[in-house]
Amino acid sequence: MKYILVLITMLVTVNLSNAQRMYDGSGSQIGRVDGERYYDGSGRQIGKFNAPRVYDGSGRQIGRIDGDRVYDGSGQQVGRIDGDKLYDGSGRQMGRLSGDKVYDSSGRQIGRADGLRRMQIILFFYFFM
Numbered sequence: 156m157k158y159i160l161v162l163i164t165m166l167v168t169v170n171l172s173n174a175q176r177m178y179d180g181s182g183s184q185i186g187r188v189d190g191e192r193y194y195d196g197s198g199r200q201i202g203k204f205n206a207p208r209v210y211d212g213s214g215r216q217i218g219r220i221d222g223d224r225v226y227d228g229s230g231q232q233v234g235r236i237d238g239d240k241l242y243d244g245s246g247r248q249m250g251r252l253s254g255d256k257v258y259d260s261s262g263r264q265i266g267r268a269d270g271l272r273r274m275q276i277i278l279f280f281y282f283f284m
Contacts, residue, residue, distance in 0.1 A: 175270040177279050180263065186283060188275045193283055201283055204275075209282050218282055220274070225281050234281050241280060252276060257284075 177186045184196045193202040202217070203210045209218040217228045225234035234249070235242040241250040248260050252273065257266035257280055266284060268276045 175275075176268070177271065177276075177284075178267045178269070179284075180265045182267070185266070186279065188271055188279070193279065195283075202278075204278050209278060220278070225277075236277060241277070250280060252280075 175188045176184055177188070179185045186196055186201065187194050191204045192200055193204070195201045199212065201212045203212075203214075207219045207221055208216050209220070211217045215228070218233070219226050223236045224232055225236070227233045231244065233244045235244075235246070239252045240248055241252070243249045250260060250265070251258050255268045255271070255276075256264055257268070257276065259265045266280070268279070271279070
């Protein structure tokens with residue numbers, strides 16, 4: 156029984172270490188999320204989300220999410236989320252989410268997320284892609 160628990164723990168650890176990664180349209184890893192911290196593809200912290208605020212890697216506030224609205228650091232609306240569609244500040248559709256895939260406005264896949272929650276993907280799209 157002890158060995159089975161060790162094996163299960165190892166398998167879960169392996170799966171978690173491969174989860175929560177963000178890839179670009181060509182399949183290259185561009186980042187990962189660990190809790191509410193965002194990292195680039197080389198492992199450098201590039202941001203943090205402390206609801207509703209978004210911070211860069213230096214701890215400077217770069218934006219916030221208020222309901223379905225996305226704002227930059229100066230408080231200007233830069234986006235809006237409506238279901239699976241992502242809009243810029245002018246109301247033009249700039250992308251959409253479909254499961255773990257991110258598409259641009261023309262329908263071309265520009266990213267893929269493994270193990271990320273919807274809000275983590277949205278934050279990655281607006282602030283870190």
